[in-house]
Amino acid sequence: MSLLDGKRLRRLASSGWLLPVKRVVSQTLQQTAERASLHRLEEKLRPLVVKVDAGAPRRINLLLPELHRGSLYGGYIAKLTLAQRLAAMGNRVRLVIVDPGPFSLARLGEALQGNARFSQLLEQVEVVYQGDRKAPLRISDADAFIATTWWSAHLAAEVVESMRGKPFLYLIQEYEPFTYPMGSWFAMAHASYQYPHHALFSSSLLRDFFELNDIGVFAAQTATTGYLGQTAFENAIVSYTKPELSASLSASAARLQAGKGRLLFYARPEGHAHRNLYELGYLGLSRAIEDGLFADGWEFHGIGSERGDQPLPGGRTLKMLGKLGFDAYRQRLLDYDLGLSLMYTPHPSLLPLEMAAAGQLVVTNTCLNKSEQRLEALSGNLIGAVPTLTGVRNGLGSALETSPDIERRRQGAQVAWARTWDEAYHDSLMADVQAWLS
Numbered sequence: 001m002s003l004l005d006g007k008r009l010r011r012l013a014s015s016g017w018l019l020p021v022k023r024v025v026s027q028t029l030q031q032t033a034e035r036a037s038l039h040r041l042e043e044k045l046r047p048l049v050v051k052v053d054a055g056a057p058r059r060i061n062l063l064l065p066e067l068h069r070g071s072l073y074g075g076y077i078a079k080l081t082l083a084q085r086l087a088a089m090g091n092r093v094r095l096v097i098v099d100p101g102p103f104s105l106a107r108l109g110e111a112l113q114g115n116a117r118f119s120q121l122l123e124q125v126e127v128v129y130q131g132d133r134k135a136p137l138r139i140s141d142a143d144a145f146i147a148t149t150w151w152s153a154h155l156a157a158e159v160v161e162s163m164r165g166k167p168f169l170y171l172i173q174e175y176e177p178f179t180y181p182m183g184s185w186f187a188m189a190h191a192s193y194q195y196p197h198h199a200l201f202s203s204s205l206l207r208d209f210f211e212l213n214d215i216g217v218f219a220a221q222t223a224t225t226g227y228l229g230q231t232a233f234e235n236a237i238v239s240y241t242k243p244e245l246s247a248s249l250s251a252s253a254a255r256l257q258a259g260k261g262r263l264l265f266y267a268r269p270e271g272h273a274h275r276n277l278y279e280l281g282y283l284g285l286s287r288a289i290e291d292g293l294f295a296d297g298w299e300f301h302g303i304g305s306e307r308g309d310q311p312l313p314g315g316r317t318l319k320m321l322g323k324l325g326f327d328a329y330r331q332r333l334l335d336y337d338l339g340l341s342l343m344y345t346p347h348p349s350l351l352p353l354e355m356a357a358a359g360q361l362v363v364t365n366t367c368l369n370k371s372e373q374r375l376e377a378l379s380g381n382l383i384g385a386v387p388t389l390t391g392v393r394n395g396l397g398s399a400l401e402t403s404p405d406i407e408r409r410r411q412g413a414q415v416a417w418a419r420t421w422d423e424a425y426h427d428s429l430m431a432d433v434q435a436w437l438s
Helices: 006-015 018-044 075-088 105-113 150-163 184-194 204-212 242-257 271-276 278-290 326-335 350-357 372-378 389-402 406-412 427-437
Strands: 050-052 060-064 093-097 126-129 137-139 144-147 168-172 197-202 230-233 262-266 299-303 317-320 338-340 361-365 382-385
Touching: 018 184, 050 150, 060 075, 060 150, 075 093, 075 168, 075 197, 075 427, 105 126, 144 150, 150 168, 150 184, 150 197, 168 427, 197 204, 197 427, 204 230, 230 427, 242 326, 242 406, 262 278, 262 326, 271 278, 278 338, 278 389, 326 350, 338 350, 338 389, 350 361, 350 382, 361 389, 372 382, 382 389
Parallel strands: 050 137, 060 093, 060 144, 093 126, 144 168, 168 197, 197 230, 262 299, 262 338, 299 317, 338 361, 361 382
Antiparallel strands: none
């Protein structure tokens, strides 16, 4: 009989013999996690090694954490499209990969070939891997730098300070401290806004948050700082033709009439996605189900995570769809009547906007200056809920009550937001960016 026989384990457990073992294992796991966090922070802040070469051409260096098949979505679309626009304006643009990890230019090229937007990227820009810091990055003394994350802002600031101290451009797509709990990571993310930089904000709501709180370019400027420029753009969202939207809304009306509606939940349980308030959304949805708001024929689907299906009250199931490719994602949004998509940051988040553009009534949350009124001004399909269980539950109740109003949903699909990247990075904005980088 094995020493780890069930009966023996139970006897050992009742005697208290296993408690010290459990304590040691718990402490070991905690210490391992602490060392890993320390190592990751140290890696992210490891300075770039640069070498000024008098014969090197002037480049605009856009700093990226990584670049591979899995990163060609979301905020990366904004980063890479900016690089393309700058290259089209006659600039020599170089993408600099700053995080350690596997990188293959050949595999990247293969991945890009299957992407309609970026299939020509490697012909438009240079790409260099600096994650291992083995070889210096050769630059001219006139090179410009663009930071795209808080840690790349620290790296860019150190490089430009060693050169001539000219502000770098900071592509700010979130107030990044909000992606961490209070601590060293939060502090270093916030500190990244202290350096002299020109700011390119993703959304006026995000820019307004920085201004209201005197952060970054809106902090008190001194004579030594000089002029710091700032502007805001809107990441382009999906768009639909009138026939597509009409067909979708007609199908929705028929489903609702039959009591067989569909809800799509941006469900991200992963630890790195805390700002998406998975627990709050799940519990708010559960409470709405327990209160009998949803008829038995309703279906509930989750998107954005590879986790398995999740149980809901009353024998219901949250069927997880995983991550979808762009075309499948765009088409899938038309299949739903209601959306639930939360994010506890000042940014409005793109998924609620795209759900609204597909004719869904969307429960999202308010946060700081992201008020119910500001959300409604973007689309009448957005329902700004207070981020509490009751707030989410009541928001879903309001969405359900309003969902049969097809004409309201049709009007709300005209989201006040950029639909193409030509609109997002319009000529006037790019002229400012070019000036700041010159």
